[in-house]
Amino acid sequence: MHILKILFKNAFRHKLRTGLTIISITIALLAFGLLRTVIDAWYAGVEASSAYRLVTRNAVSIIFPLPLSYKDRIRQVDGVSAVSWGNWFGGIYIDEKNFFANFAVDARTYFDLYREYAIPDDQRTAFMRDRKGFVAGRKLAQRFGWKIGDTVVLKGTIFPGNWEFVMRGIYRGRDPNADETVFVFHWDYLNETLKKAASTRVDQVGFYMVGIRDPARATSITDAVDSLFKNSYAETITETEKAFTLGFVAMSDAIITAIELVSFVVIIIILAVVANTVAMSVRERTNEYAVFKTLGFGGWRVAGLILGESIVITMLGCAFGVAATYPAAQIFGKAMGAYFPVFHVSPGTLLLDVAFSFVVGILAALVPIYRTLRMRIAEGLRMVE
Amino acid sequence: MVVSISKLCKSYHRGGQVIPVLSDISFDIAEGEFLALMGPSGSGKSTLLNLIAGIDQPDSGSIVIGGVDVTQLTETELAHWRALNVGFIFQFYNLIPVLTAFENVELPLILTSLSRAERREHVTMALKVVGLEDRMDHYPGQLSGGQEQRVAIARAIVTDPAILVADEPTGDLDRVSAEEIMGLMDRLNTESKKTIIMVTHDPRAAKKAHVVRHLDKGVLTNAHSQDTL
Ligand SMILES: Nc1ncnc2c1ncn2[C@@H]1O[C@H](COP(=O)(O)OP(=O)(O)OP(=O)(O)O)[C@@H](O)[C@H]1O
Ligand SMILES: [Mg+2]
Numbered sequence: 001m002h003i004l005k006i007l008f009k010n011a012f013r014h015k016l017r018t019g020l021t022i023i024s025i026t027i028a029l030l031a032f033g034l035l036r037t038v039i040d041a042w043y044a045g046v047e048a049s050s051a052y053r054l055v056t057r058n059a060v061s062i063i064f065p066l067p068l069s070y071k072d073r074i075r076q077v078d079g080v081s082a083v084s085w086g087n088w089f090g091g092i093y094i095d096e097k098n099f100f101a102n103f104a105v106d107a108r109t110y111f112d113l114y115r116e117y118a119i120p121d122d123q124r125t126a127f128m129r130d131r132k133g134f135v136a137g138r139k140l141a142q143r144f145g146w147k148i149g150d151t152v153v154l155k156g157t158i159f160p161g162n163w164e165f166v167m168r169g170i171y172r173g174r175d176p177n178a179d180e181t182v183f184v185f186h187w188d189y190l191n192e193t194l195k196k197a198a199s200t201r202v203d204q205v206g207f208y209m210v211g212i213r214d215p216a217r218a219t220s221i222t223d224a225v226d227s228l229f230k231n232s233y234a235e236t237i238t239e240t241e242k243a244f245t246l247g248f249v250a251m252s253d254a255i256i257t258a259i260e261l262v263s264f265v266v267i268i269i270i271l272a273v274v275a276n277t278v279a280m281s282v283r284e285r286t287n288e289y290a291v292f293k294t295l296g297f298g299g300w301r302v303a304g305l306i307l308g309e310s311i312v313i314t315m316l317g318c319a320f321g322v323a324a325t326y327p328a329a330q331i332f333g334k335a336m337g338a339y340f341p342v343f344h345v346s347p348g349t350l351l352l353d354v355a356f357s358f359v360v361g362i363l364a365a366l367v368p369i370y371r372t373l374r375m376r377i378a379e380g381l382r383m384v385e
Numbered sequence: 386m387v388v389s390i391s392k393l394c395k396s397y398h399r400g401g402q403v404i405p406v407l408s409d410i411s412f413d414i415a416e417g418e419f420l421a422l423m424g425p426s427g428s429g430k431s432t433l434l435n436l437i438a439g440i441d442q443p444d445s446g447s448i449v450i451g452g453v454d455v456t457q458l459t460e461t462e463l464a465h466w467r468a469l470n471v472g473f474i475f476q477f478y479n480l481i482p483v484l485t486a487f488e489n490v491e492l493p494l495i496l497t498s499l500s501r502a503e504r505r506e507h508v509t510m511a512l513k514v515v516g517l518e519d520r521m522d523h524y525p526g527q528l529s530g531g532q533e534q535r536v537a538i539a540r541a542i543v544t545d546p547a548i549l550v551a552d553e554p555t556g557d558l559d560r561v562s563a564e565e566i567m568g569l570m571d572r573l574n575t576e577s578k579k580t581i582i583m584v585t586h587d588p589r590a591a592k593k594a595h596v597v598r599h600l601d602k603g604v605l606t607n608a609h610s611q612d613t614l
Contacts, residue, residue, distance in 0.1 A: 003495060009483040291479045294440055295493045295540075296468025298461060377440040378432070381475070 003301065007308035014281065018313060021277040025317020025360075026324060028270040029353050033325035034332060035263040036349040039256055041333075042249055044342035048177035049241040051215035053113065056208040056225055057244075059235035065204035066234050068191075073228050074210060079221045082211035084109035086187060087204075091154030091163060093144070100140055102154060102183035104190040111171075113211050116178045123148070123169030131189050133168035137180035139337060141170045154183075159190065159201075181341040210238070267356050270317075274364040278310045282368035289372045290380025303369045310368075311361035318357035322350060386451035386470070386547040386580060388414035388437060393446035395432055395603075406432050407603045410446070414582065414596075416547075419574045421594035422584045428600040430584040431552055437582060438471050438550040439463045451547070468496050472541030472579075474551035478533040480525040480540075486512065487521035490539045497544070511539040515569060531562025538569060542577070549573065551583040555590050567593050 012018055040047075056074065058064035068085070075083045086105040092098070107128055111119055119127075119135060126148075127133045136146060146152060150167045165185050173180045187205075194202050212221050222238040229236045239247075249256075282289070292302055325345050333343030393410040396403050406429045414420055422430045435441040437448055439455045447454050450470070458466060473479075480489045490511055494504045512518045515535035525533050534554060541549055551570065555563035571593045573579045583594065591597050592611070599606040 005488075006481070006484065013483055287479065288481055291475075291481070292492075293464065294438075294467065294473055296464045296496050298464050301496075378435045381435075381440070381479070 003305065004308070007305050008312060010281070010285070010305070011309045011312045017277060017280070021273060021313055022317040022320065024273045025270055025314055025357070026320040028266050028273075029318055029321025029357065030324045030328055032263050032266045032356070033321065033345060033349055033353060034328060035259050035266070036352060037325075037329050037332075037343060037345050038340070039259055039263075040346050040349065041340035041343045042252065042256055044177055044340070045179065045245045046242055046249060048116070048175075048179060048342070049245050050116070051218070051240065051242070052212055053241040054210040054212060054218065054222055054225070054238050055241055055244040056210055056236050056238040057206075059226075059237045062207065064234070065201070065206055066208065066236065068203040068205050070205070070208065070229065070234075070236070074208060074225055077221060077224045077228070079212050079214060079217050079224075080210055081213050082109055082113050084113045084209045084211075085205040085207065086110070086184075086209065087190060087206035089154070089159065089185075089190070090157045091159075091183075092157060093152065093154055098144070100143075100181050100183055101179075102185070104187040105184045106187045107184075110184065110209075113209055116174045117171040117182075118174050119169050119171040127168035130166055130168050131186055131192075132164060132166050134165040134183060134185035135169040135171055136167065136184075137182050137341075138170055138172045139180040139341065140183060141167070143181075143337060159194070163193075176344055177342055179341040181337065209241075267360065271360045271363055274310065274314055274360055275367065277313065278306065278364045279368050281309070282306055282372060286372070286375065286380050287383045290375065290377050290383070293375075293377050294381065299373050302372055303365075306369050306372060307362065307365045310365035311358065314357045314361035314364070318353055321357075322353050325349075325353075387416050388548070388580070388582075389447075389449040390414075390437070391447055391449075393433075393436065393443050393448065395429070395436065395441075395443045405603055407436075407443070410603075410605050412598065412605060414580060417574070417578050417580055418596060419571075419581045419594045420583065421591040421597045422582065422600060423586070423591055423597055424600035426586075429603045430600050433600065434550055434552055434582060434584050438473065438548075439467050468493060468544065470546050470548055472544070472546040472549045474534070474537055474541050474549065474554045476553040476556040478525070478530075478537045478557075480533055480536055482525050485522050485524055486517060486528065486536045486539075489525070489536055490521075490543050492540060493544045507543050508539075511543040512536075514542065514573075515539045529562070530558050531565055534558065534562070534566050535569065538566070538573075542573065542579070547580060549579045549581045551581065551585075553584055553586060555585065555587055563587065563590065 056066070058066055071083050071085060074080060084106045086103045089102045089104050091102050111117060111124060127135050134152070146167050148167055148169070152165050152167060154163045154165065156163055191202060210225065212218060218240050225238040226236050289302055329343060329345045333340065336343065390413070391411045393407055395407040396405040410433065422433065424430050432441065436443050443456055447456050453466065455463065455466060481492070487508055490508045491504055494507060499507065509518060512521055515538050517532060517535050517539065520528060520532060528536065554570070555566050558566065567590050570581060570583070574581050585591050594611070596610050
């Protein structure tokens with residue numbers, strides 16, 4: 001017999017109590033895991049951003065456009081490998097609740113710059129040939145059951161009218177962080193339509209996507225681009241794609257902080273639950289710990305018995321919690337696909353799960369250990385039944 | 386191992402009040418002696434036994450056992466000393482309910498460097514001495530009081546300590562079981578040469594002892610030896 005066996009037997013002496021505690025930990029860790037995953041999902045765009053891309057926008061605000069003519073000047077900056085551009089279209093598909101991101105992009109350059117979006121060659125060619133064509137991410141197409149050749153109408157909000165598009169391709173993400181819910185169509189189609197309507201918004205670009213050869217030179221290139229347009233009527237701000245995306249995420253900073261806080265509160269609650277269970281069990285067995293001490297079991301062994309029991313309980317709860325997080329995240333991700341294009345349980349979340357469970361196991365045992373070690377044997381032995 | 390107690394004092398403090406329990410106790414216990422401590426409830430018998438067994442500390446005085454003053458040992462040294470020298474038998478057996486009879490007896494051996502096989506051998510031997518080798522896989526809840534106490538005795542002797550201390554070992558048993566236990570204690574004393582210090586209320590149990598000492602309000606009254614048959 002090993003001391004480990006005693007500790008396991010102790011942990012399951014009160015099957016109901018231990019079971020309930022383990023279930024509590026499981027549920028708490030499930031909640032914790034999902035909350036962390038929501039936060040990760042928020043930052044997924046940042047994670048997915050490429051160090052090889054910069055974004056140039058109007059210095060006043062992203063809602064103000066830049067002239068199309070900037071594209072040639074940006075391309076000439078040393079270190080720039082490619083330039084693409086686009087506009088946030090903001091079209092609505094049937095109903096507002098069907099929200100998804102849709103952009104007018106320069107079709108010739110876009111997919112070369114966004115290598116993480118894999119699109120079959122024939123579909124890409126078909127897209128290039130059709131002025132009204134569009135390409136959608138795999139998840140988006142799945143969500144609305146779109147097939148190649150289907151006609152999709154978006155109601156314009158920024159650009160009024162009903163816009164008709166024909167599905168010409170479906171792209172897949174090359175890595176798990178890639179957003180597969182984006183809708184892109186020809187910027188030329190948008191621009192020509194505006195021209196026909198004699199709009200003042202002709203030849204205006206929402207943002208430039210700038211490919212660079214060497215991420216280490218990103219800072220000097222952003223400076224070079226911005227200095228080109230200094231003192232012009234449309235000054236620019238150029239930043240790495242990461243910084244650009246982070247800027248958007250920062251707008252929901254308060255919500256993320258709140259979610260983060262709640263996720264930690266969950267851990268504190270679970271600490272209270274485990275601490276209570278361990279304290280109760282140890283107190284009931286004061287007499288037995290007195291016997292262990294009488295038989296010559298030293299402080300370390302007695303502490304180990306209590307600590308071990310606490311950790312066995314928390315780690316079992318942790319294991320179940322982690323196991324439950326995956327299917328739960330999958331269901332959650334499906335339901336919230338429109339808001340969180342990427343919803344994966346990250347290794348970091350698992351690591352936090354395990355680390356926090358371990359810490360909870362240790363903290364919960366501290367007071368009972370202290371009490372038991374301080375307990376005088378003669379007094380502990382007196383506490384019979 | 387000779388036990389030599391001198392000028393032992395012990396009091397408890399409760400809410401600023403000092404409750405004297407043992408005052409100026411001095412006596413010797415010879416090697417191989419079977420001593421019974423008797424006296425009214427609250428007279429300090431358990432307290433004295435605990436002090437001798439090294440699970441409590443006196444206010445003053447010394448207890449020298451086999452040349453070691455146990456009152457001077459640190460807690461860790463004392464734990465080690467107990468594991469080597471003293472076997473404990475309690476009124477309520479104090480077995481660990483989630484462990485089998487075998488595992489309960491094996492408990493003190495976990496602290497030794499014995500191999501698994503050696504431990505098994507020792508445990509089987511101890512259970513044989515108390516006549517329970519066929520019950521080794523039973524849990525305490527599946528044993529009678531008398532059997533539980535015999536398992537507890539097996540646990541006390543498995544490390545082969547020189548001294549056995551027993552606090553009312555028959556206090557919770559019926560007459561037949563009590564007699565069995567006393568027979569066993571007697572054998573351990575005569576055959577295995579254990580020094581036994583036993584607190585008891587039961588005159589019948591005390592009969593097995595060589596020496597009976599009476600405590601009254603923390604003071605030792607005269608001892609009388611008795612010849613066992
Ligand atoms: N932890 C303690 N705090 C305060 N007083 C105590 C404590 N332990 C024992 N006492 C007191 O010390 C006295 C002696 O107690 P002890 O247990 O040694 O008596 P005893 O002779 O074994 O009695 P019994 O025959 O009932 O077991 C009692 O008055 C008891 O109330
Ligand atoms: Mg007593």
